[in-house]
Structure formats: structure tokens, C-alpha cells
Amino acid sequence: MNNAQMSARVGLFFLLGLALIWVTFESLNGNVLDSDKSYELTARFASIKELKAGDEVRMAGVGIGMVKETRLNGRFAEALLQVKSEIEVPENSVATIAMAGLLGSNYVSLTLGSDDAPALSAGAVIRSEDTPDLNTVVSQIGEVGRKVEQALSQFTGAMGAGDSNEGLMGKINAMVDDNRSKLDTITSNLEIVTTRLRDGEGTLGKLLSDDTGYTELIAAIEEIRGAAEEAKTFMASAQGLVADVKSGQGTLGQLIYDGKAGEDIRLTAQNLRELSAKLNNGEGTLGRLINDDSLFIEAQNAVKKVNRAVDGMADQGPITAVGVAANSLF
Structure with a gap:
């Protein structure tokens, strides 16, 4: 290998190294916001889970900033959020820690809030809610699985397993064995009854197979319906009669509600009492004829x-x- 080739290779590796350094620098500084172009908000959680500095802050799924720092503050874990200055976060927005995917990193998700709510100022504490993470969900699923397994074990024990006579199935088998002859008799009787029904024997069989019985039954129902209509008409007439009596109409209504008619009846009864008293005492011609x-x-x-x-x-x-x-x- 001559010197020219060696120099070319060294130069190529040098250029590749510079490119790699530039890509790394851009990657590390892609989530960094200038302080004069952003403002900070604080979100408090019971646990920040796997959230770390440099993770995204999204509102309605759109990136609006980054997590600048995570820290402990007494009984809370705080995430210092750096939000772009042109983005206004309403006071009623809620911050949660969400996952980008099953294997993705976490990020802070902000709700949109309402249009009429004022915007949070720099340094304010945003409302937050804790959501279950993947580990919590898996743990809960495992707990549910254990409970299901226990329930199935108890159910299996109650039903009885294998050839054991204990448990529900064992008791049912024993009861069937003890009453097998009775069950056979009941089955035979049911076969006889169904055969007779199919052949139209007996009252129920005729009702099932004979159209005449069905027609008579429908006619009887119609008669009952007509009687019900007549009874309804009678009740309506009776209600009208009662209404007339209550309103003082007719002889009976006047006798009940007319004070003068009642007074006349009272005077008549009094006169009859006086007449009968005179007759009993032998007063007058008729009284003497009766008593003398x-x-x-x-x-x-x-x-x-x-x-x-x-x-x-x-x-x-x-x-x-x-x-x-x-x-x-x-």
C-alpha cells in the first residue's frame, strides 16, 4: 500500500469521525431549549416512573417542550417542564406520564384544557394525575390471574375431581345411582305421555291435535272478552248512576241529598208513629173498633x-x- 492510499484512508476516517461527532452533538442538543425561548412549569407526581431529563412534553400528542429535570420535593416527585414560549398552557390542563409504546420511553402528556381558561404563568405548578404504568398493569393482571386460579381451584374442589364421591358431582352421581329405577320409570312415563299427546289422546292431546278444540277455545275466549266488555259497560252505567245520585238527580238522589224530601219523610214517619200510638190506645173510631x-x-x-x-x-x-x-x- 503506497502513501497516497494510506493518506486517503486516514482522511476518509477523519471526515467520518467529524460527521459522527456532529450527529451526536445535534442529537444531544435536539431536546435543549434556549431559556429565552421557553418558560418552566412544575408537575408533581406520586412517582415519575421511568421519566428522565430530555423526555418530551406533549400537548394533544404534539411536542411542545422537554423535561428539564426530575427531583424529589418532600413527599412528591417533581418534573421540571420546559415549554416553548409561544405555547400557552391553560390553568385547567392536566399533566400525566404516558408511554410512547410498550418498549418506548415515557413522556409528559398535557390536556388541551378549555379555551376560556387563563394561561399558566412561568414557574407555576400544573395540575397532575398519576396513571398506572406497565409494571402496575402487569402486577394487577397477575393478581387477577391468581384470583381466577384460586376460584377455579375452589370450583374444582366443590365439583369433585376424579372418581372421588366427595363434591357436587360425586353426590349427583350417587343420587343418580340410588334413584336409577325411579328415573327409568319417570322416563318411561314421559315417553307414554308424549306418545299420547302426539296421537291426540286425552284433553291436552286433543287440544294439541284437534282444530275443533282450538276453535272452541278461541270462541270461549271471545265470549269471555264479550262478557268483559259487557261488565265494563255495566260498570260505566253504574258509575253514571252513582254520579247522578251524588249530584242529587232522580228520586233516589233527591231522597239522599234533598233536605226538604228528607224532612217530609221524617214528618211522615212521625205521623205514622202518632197514628199507631192512637190506635194502640183506642183513640178515635178506628181505635175503638180495634181495641173495644x-x-x-x-x-x-x-x-x-x-x-x-x-x-x-x-x-x-x-x-x-x-x-x-x-x-x-x-
């Missing part, structure tokens, strides 16, 4: 005298008959 026996006896005597007078007139002439009648009566 002498009037009845006198009436009987008068009737007897009339009978004797009639008998005497039958045997005498006209003039003599008058005299006989006078003598009989007086």
Missing part, C-alpha cells in the same frame, strides 16, 4: 136483629112485615 170489644158485640147483636127481622118479613104481609121489622129493631 163491646162495639164488636153490639154489631153482632144488630146483625142478629136484622136476620130475625128478615125472617119475620118473609112470613107476614107487607104491612105486617113493617111492624115486625120495627118490633125486631126497636
